[in-house]
Amino acid sequence: MSTSDDSSGVATEIERTLRRYPGVARARVFRDAGGELVAQVLPWGTHAVTADQGVLAELAAVNMAETRFLHDEIFVDEVYLRGGIVLREDAVVFDVGANIGMFSLFVEARCPSAKVYAFEPVPEVHAKLQENIAERGLGTRAFNFGLSDREHDVSFYYYPDISIMSCRHDYTNWDNEVELIKRYVANERRNGPPGRAGHLAEVEGLAAKDFEFVECRCLLRPLSAVVDEVGVRAIDLIKIDAQRAEYDVLQGIEDRHWPLIQQISMEVHDEAGSPTEGRVEQVTARLDDQGFRVSVEVEEMLRGTGRYAVYAVRPGYDRDPRPVAAARSVDPGSVAGWLSGRLPADRLPDRVVVVDELSRPLQGHAS
Structure with a gap:
């Protein structure tokens, strides 16, 4: 690496490139005490990602509190890969209720060969999704x-302060959302990792606000129409988080397309006295009728809030010959080799180091 190069500019270029490597949340490039150009890479899925303001700030987000929540739910807790749900090589994944694309990032990090179709109806949130896809090269x-x-x-109610609660106006249940926020904070204070007091206080503050919303018209379409248009021959996984509209999503699947679907991982709302009352029974009955093996789970912190996780797997999918994408470890040698195919030799770092936490550089920091 030529020491006469502009280290700051080179470091920035390397960092931007490294963010496109599957599984890398953030990179930091600097010269160490010996003068070597060092590239540190921090993988997704560590609590250090949640604690480091800079990591998630590099994502296009509606607000930081919910972005941290999404990261922990999807990358750390892996809520959509339970109940026997797996990601296979070359999987076709439908991300229904994509928000800013955190689950799409997760799939790409775990299984770079997957093809993801992401659906987000709210225009402001969809713009963030597109930005994250472009920036990360997904x-x-x-x-x-x-x-x-x-x-x-x-008509949708879009909540700029907490976009993940945005939903169709006829499915709004704000009291339930506030209760969920309070339970999440209480649980994380008792059982969560240290160093998150500021984050939890910020989330707790959301429940105390008088939320403003923006009403917008959003287009909804049946899943079968999309299948016909994009021409997929199989769908390995449909992830559904549609804020009380999950049964409507299933209703948009025609009989001819059900055999194409191998797995479904979804959040189901079943709230007494609301339009969603009885939904778990409706959903499981529909999935049973279509031949799936179905399981229902309730996280302890969500008990009493009417939120359930439903997982459906097609019998025989375990015999699919494609390998299951295991939890990926970011290997320094692989990262270095990947970089060498994307940057000129005089702009490559001397060392690539995978870390659990980004350290502060001694000099030449440009992130």
């Missing part, structure tokens, strides 16, 4: 509409 294809039982325009 192959995800994003659609600015949601999925439902038929094609129609619906």
Whole structure:
């Protein structure tokens, strides 16, 4: 590495490139005490990612509190890979309720060969999704509409302060959302990792606010129409988090397309006295009728909030010959080799180091 190069500019270029490596959340490049140019890479899925303001700040996000929540839920807790759900090489994944794309990032980090179709109806949030896809070089294809039982325009309430609670106006249940926030904070204070007091206080503050919302018209379409248009021959996994509209998504699947679907991982709302009452029974009955092996789970912190996780796996999918994508470890040698194919030799770091926490550089820091 030529020492006459502009180290700051080179470091920035290397860092931007490294963020496109599957599984890398953030990179920091600097010269060490011996003058070597060192590239530190921090993988997704560590609590250090949540604690480091800079890591998640590099994502296009609506607000930081919910971005930390999404990272921990998807990367750390892996809530969508339970109940026997797996990611196979070359999987086709439908991300329904994609928000800013955290699950798409997760799939790419775990299984770079996967093809992801992401659906987000709220225009402001969809713009963040597209930005994250472009910045990270993901192959995800994003659609600015949601999925439902038929094609129609619906009024959505978009909450800029906490976009993950945005939903169709006819499914709004804010008291339930506030209770969920309070339980999450209490549980994380008791059982979560240290060093997150500021984050939890920020999340707790959301429950005390008088939330403002923006009403917008959003397009919803049936899943079967999308399958016909994109021409997929099989869907390995449908992840659904549609804020009380999950049964509507299933209603948009025609009988001819059900055999294409191998797995479904979804959050189901079943709240007494609301339009979603009885939904778990409806959902499981529909999945049973379609031949899936179904399991229902309730996290202890969500007990009493009417939130359930439903997992459905097609019998025989375990005999699919494609290997299951294991939890990926970011290997320094692989990262270095990958970089060498994307940067000129005089702009390559002398060393690549995978870390659990980014250290402060001695000099030449440019991140």
